Amino acid sequence: MTGRYHVAMRNVAGLLLAALVVGAAPMRRSTTDPIQVNVKLSEWKVELSQATVTAGAVTFAITNAGSIPHAVEVEGNGIEQEAAVIQPGATAALTVTLKPGTYDVYCPVGQDSHKKLGMDTRLKVVSATSPARPGYGASAPEAGRASAEPVRAIRVTGGGPVIQILPGAFPFPDSAAPILEQFGDEREGLESQVKNGPYSNNVAPISGSFTFTARDKGAVRDSVEGVADFTTQDGARWNLVLDRVQTKDVPHHPRFGGVILGLYYHGNTGVHTPLVPTINSAVALWAFGHLSRNGTRVTDDAMVRVMLLSRTRRAGDFALACWDCAKNKLDELQLQILPGPGEPKFDAPGGFLFVNWEQSSSRKPAS
Numbered sequence: 001m002t003g004r005y006h007v008a009m010r011n012v013a014g015l016l017l018a019a020l021v022v023g024a025a026p027m028r029r030s031t032t033d034p035i036q037v038n039v040k041l042s043e044w045k046v047e048l049s050q051a052t053v054t055a056g057a058v059t060f061a062i063t064n065a066g067s068i069p070h071a072v073e074v075e076g077n078g079i080e081q082e083a084a085v086i087q088p089g090a091t092a093a094l095t096v097t098l099k100p101g102t103y104d105v106y107c108p109v110g111q112d113s114h115k116k117l118g119m120d121t122r123l124k125v126v127s128a129t130s131p132a133r134p135g136y137g138a139s140a141p142e143a144g145r146a147s148a149e150p151v152r153a154i155r156v157t158g159g160g161p162v163i164q165i166l167p168g169a170f171p172f173p174d175s176a177a178p179i180l181e182q183f184g185d186e187r188e189g190l191e192s193q194v195k196n197g198p199y200s201n202n203v204a205p206i207s208g209s210f211t212f213t214a215r216d217k218g219a220v221r222d223s224v225e226g227v228a229d230f231t232t233q234d235g236a237r238w239n240l241v242l243d244r245v246q247t248k249d250v251p252h253h254p255r256f257g258g259v260i261l262g263l264y265y266h267g268n269t270g271v272h273t274p275l276v277p278t279i280n281s282a283v284a285l286w287a288f289g290h291l292s293r294n295g296t297r298v299t300d301d302a303m304v305r306v307m308l309l310s311r312t313r314r315a316g317d318f319a320l321a322c323w324d325c326a327k328n329k330l331d332e333l334q335l336q337i338l339p340g341p342g343e344p345k346f347d348a349p350g351g352f353l354f355v356n357w358e359q360s361s362s363r364k365p366a367s
């Protein structure tokens with residue numbers, strides 16, 4: 001047991017925390033004294049100072065060590081208790097009386113979008129007679145989502161009116177402003193997109209087709225295959241062949257291994273840009289593709305973003321119709337194409353391509 005304590009102490013790195021772990025040893029416990037579990041929140045994990053505690057009152061001492069607001073919910077065995085939203089750098093405490101069993105400790109922000117991103121872990125509660133073992137509890141990725149989950153796939157076909165989105169002003173600048181403040185280095189670039197960017201009401205009806213199949217295999221090895229053909233407002237004919245997924249995360253822009261199915265984000269969630277209204281997505285992915293214009297190859301490293309999401313635009317003029325669109329039907333298919341790293345802008349308005357299929361559909365592909 002002594003040896004195990006030493007290992008645990010090194011793992012939790014810090015005398016203060018080590019002292020708490022020792023203080024939390026089951027033998028010292030009295031029924032009136034809540035046990036303390038330290039909870040560290042960050043993007044995108046929940047770390048507990050110990051994975052197992054003895055039954056009774058437990059005080060969760062929560063620190064938001066991330067860069068956006070988070071919260072904590074403790075759920076299981078009929079218990080569901082939540083600490084209010086905690087700003088970055090702030091702390092909070094939540095005391096809950098727990099009986100033996102396993103509890104989910106997760107961030108409930110964004111209708112569970114943070115939970116899906118990995119902010120989810122387990123706390124085991126044992127009866128006071130069986131020994132509790134201190135040690136840092138691992139967050140979800142290795143233990144849960146990544147390894148055990150089966151492959152999930154979706155086949156999406158673009159349909160309905162096809163529109164090209166041209167540079168213009170974002171129609172909800174006041175709603176986006178407080179969210180943009182959390183975006184650090186990226187803020188300046190995003191603020192210029194508020195005035196003149198791709199999330200505008202400046203649209204042109206065009207024609208084209210787009211079909212793809214995406215597979216979510218957890219944190220790695222996601223895949224996508226698909227082809228888009230469309231003719232833009234200027235008469236240019238574009239062809240995109242999706243090659244492989246992009247997996248590298250950048251701050252505020254997790255890639256979820258390339259493909260993620262079923263996510264609530266954007267808008268007021270603090271996940272990805274707020275210059276898209278708050279939405280649910282059936283599938284979102286980041287990929288590289290081969291792009292041609294009028295039969296001539298433009299790049300083999302086009303950066304592609306695809307989403308089948310809650311409808312954000314109204315029929316008729318296709319203006320962005322809602323800041324929170326999360327309850328709308330998931331039938332808007334968005335395809336955004338940007339030049340690869342270091343490559344010149346495309347010969348298109350604003351240097352980018354952004355095409356929506358407004359009444360699209362999805363199904364489970366035949367495997």
Ligand SMILES: [Cu+2]
Pocket residue numbers: 069070071107108109114115119
């Ligand atoms: Cu969170």
